[in-house]
Amino acid sequence: MTNQSITQKLANPTRFMSLSGAVLPWLAALAVAVIAFGLYRGWTAPPDYQQGETIRIMYIHVPAAWLAMMGYALVAFSSFGLLVFRHPLADVSAKAAAPIGAAFTLLALITGSLWGKPMWGTYWVWDARLTSVLILFFLYLGLIALRSSIEEETLAAKLTAVLALVGVIILPFIKISVEGLSIPWLGLEIPAWNTLHQPSSVFRADGPKIHSSQLYPLLYSAVGFSLLFFALHMKGMRNEILRRRVKSLRIAEVDRARAAEAAAPAE
């Protein structure tokens, strides 16, 4: 027992509930504090020389877009944990992450659209980046719908996990949709699609392309919203564990009532 890994220790839902109950309030408070600091720095930063004041949208749009993708990666990772390692909390994690990831994807789409209108002159174009993020949103909805359409929980978990792993192909597609992909030693050359969306300004091989007065507030904001994502995910996992305990107790109650009913004529 002393050689248990952290994941093995957290595999016990009772231990997870105890640990997360202690961590969650602090994590939520830290998330709010870092978001407030990041947005304060963002709103007091100078306007962009090209985009003017609309650059303020970047401090929420970019973290939302990153978390939309990270959320799906978390769903896929948890699904892998369920299918391969049968980790007891893997399905709980995948189920809890889906609506949160969907919410951040929706926010990335809406804020991007509201940023696009004054900058591009249109709310929407059917280009590779915008369309692939819309597909990501539909994938999230598909995962939620598939799970809720199957009553048998074990089967629903497995089928949802398979769909999540198949859908993970959308993540590299979103990334290369604007920038293309070049891996010379593999002879791989995927050209960038024609798009209005700008390429990444932060995570680049040649370093960030935005000024530090905008870069640091963006990073603070991204860290803050990531902490919020994990706090919401932890809360969602706690809710799901409680829901499964309620279900388990209800089944036990019905079993007991049936047993009592079956025993009654014999008495």
Place this chain on the structure above:
Amino acid sequence: MDLGPHATFILASYGVFVLVLAALTAWLVYDGAQQKRLLDDLEARGTRRRSRSAGKDIQP
């Protein structure tokens, strides 16, 4: 603070952001409270879970 000619788009972005995250947080808090209440009710009625060996691996 003067947000210039595109103030509506900036404020709408932040408004939607706050609205969606507030709704998500409220739903999670409400759901948690509801599950806790249901669990407390069942336990108050004396219902106990079946043995661990009878449980399934993905049902905590």
